[in-house]
Amino acid sequence: KQEVTQIPAALSVPEGENLVLNCSFTDSAIYNLQWFRQDPGKGLTSLLLIQSSQREQTSGRLNASLDKSSGRSTLYIAASQPGDSATYLCAVTGGSEKLVFGKGTKLTVNP
């Protein structure tokens, strides 16, 4: 059974800091990995999707990496801003399109 763990559960940083969120999964036979952002009480916004054959994806100040063999992914956020405050969720699929999520990392960026 696939399990996804995200560390840390919460993170508070000053504005402008670069930061890394971690995601690990127990079964390396994944099809792809997605990072999502969730604002309080809202739906999920897809940030980055990494296919199993890829090592990383970049979008603006965000960079996500994937190491299938070790069952790990990181989301790097450069020059953090207060608007980046949200919960960040990592999810993997095993080819069936069913997403298995971690519990998320709640990020607070202080002005």
Next chain:
Amino acid sequence: DAGVTQSPTHLIKTRGQQVTLRCSPKSGHDTVSWYQQALGQGPQFIFQYYEEEERQRGNFPDRFSGHQFPNYSSELNVNALLLGDSALYLCASSLAGVGYNEQFFGPGTRLTVL
């Protein structure tokens, strides 16, 4: 281009009642998945519909059922509501057969069971 839409936004029910939640997929998508997100938890997969049939199901009881219509929209029905069914219900859509099957989520329906 309209994204995934869900209705209603909020819903309050009492134990034992039945509820129906609705989802319209992103334009061009044909697959709809439903997730339950309890407070402070990650979303949990309920089931997925494709070509009007349930294609996959997560670890949820038969009280949870669904339907997909010819226009690809979908409904989630929950019978005999329990307090523990209180959660944010998320719908996601995707296009079957596309290599990486990126899923797009709606804003969710917040269900409160009293």
